Amino acid sequence: MSKVKYYYDSETLSYRKIERKKGRKTSIFLLSFLGIVLSGFLLMLVFLNLPNFETPKEKTLARELYNLELQLELLNKKMAQAESVLDEVAERDNNLYRVYFEANPIPEEQRKAGFGGVNRYKDLEGYDNSDLLISSNKRLDILTKQIVVQSQSLDDIAKMAEEKEALLKSIPAIQPVNNEDLTRMASGYGYRTDPFTKARKFHFGMDFTAPRGTPVYASGDGKVIRADNSASGYGNHIRIEHGYGYESLYAHLYKYNVRKGATVKRGDLIGFVGSTGRSEAPHLHYEVFKDGERINPINFYYGNLSPDEFAALLKKSQQENQSLD
Known part of the structure; x- marks a missing residue:
């Protein structure tokens, strides 16, 4: 049995029965349903956009x-x-x-x-x-x-x-006697006339004519392996081992400035021009060896000669004249 509700009417000073309007239940139901639908829609939007919402x-x-x-x-x-x-x-x-x-x-x-x-x-x-x-x-x-x-x-x-x-x-790459100290380049590498026998024979070095006492310089870094006069014909001479198969020889010296076993650098003063041994006049006889074989020293003067000086020296060294030893 449904409850009857009353309200107080101030005009009549009495209680009156509340009459329910027709369709009220339907309106309430529709409003409730609409509210549920809207709430569901809002929840769906929140759920769909949840990834876009980040926490700190x-x-x-x-x-x-x-x-x-x-x-x-x-x-x-x-x-x-x-x-x-x-x-x-x-x-x-x-x-x-x-x-x-x-x-x-x-x-x-x-x-x-x-x-x-x-x-x-x-x-x-x-x-x-x-x-x-x-x-x-x-x-x-x-x-x-x-x-x-x-x-x-x-x-x-x-x-x-x-x-x-x-x-x-x-590498023995410089001329062992300075150009300004030279009288002349007397003889080169090749066949020359022997000053004593006058026979034509092969001259294995280069002869640099210079006054007695003219400085002689090491043509490359190395170690002095000989500084004596016990080799036939060379007189006082020095032999330097440069390594890599190279050796150089300086003969007919007046005196030494180094001893056997000394280490020398290119350009070091090692001795002085003389005319000892089988020599006709003061000069330096200079030889270069590669792997034990004598080679032409003219090919190794790139260290201290200009192109013009080298060309002049080359021309003189090729002249077949008389050697001084």
Whole structure:
């Protein structure tokens, strides 16, 4: 049984029965239903847009992730610059340094080879940016290997340069008597007339005519292996071992300025012109040996003669005249 409700009417000063209007229940039902629908719609909107709503912690992590991606991109740009510079160094290494020192170039596949075998980047798999991380790490590893290869190559070049420098210093490359001290270049390498027998025979050195006491200089770095007068015909003479198969000999000296066993540098004063031994007049008899064989000294005066001086000396040395020893 439904409850009857009353209200107090102030005009009649009596209670009156509340009459329910027709359709009120329907209106209440419709309003309730509409409210439920609207609430559901609002909940659906919230649910659909939930990913767009971030907590402060999520925002912080997102910023950190963006910063890491930016730093990784900058790192890749720096690696690209390093690769460009390294390619230029490799180009000079192969086509300049190694050519100069007569060394084989390093193959491109050796310089830029990757790493075979096990998967070195397995720990980087399974992330949103795994491809970027793996490619960057591969690139960095290859770049690191290239730097190691290039560093070893430059170490080799430095070693070859030291050996080349030692070789260039050791080659007997200067005239042993200064031009201003010369009276003349008396005789060169080749067949000449013997001053004593007047027979034509091969002269294995070069004769530089100069007054007695004229300074004689070492033509290259080396070690004095002889400074005596016990060799037949040479009189007081000095023999220097330069290494790399080269030796030089300075004969008919007046006196020595070095002793056997001494280490000398190119241009050091080693003795003085004389006329000892089998000699007709004061002069320096000079010989150059390579691997035990006498060779023409004229080919080794590039260290202290101008082109014109060398041409004049070459012309005189080719004249078939009488030697002084």
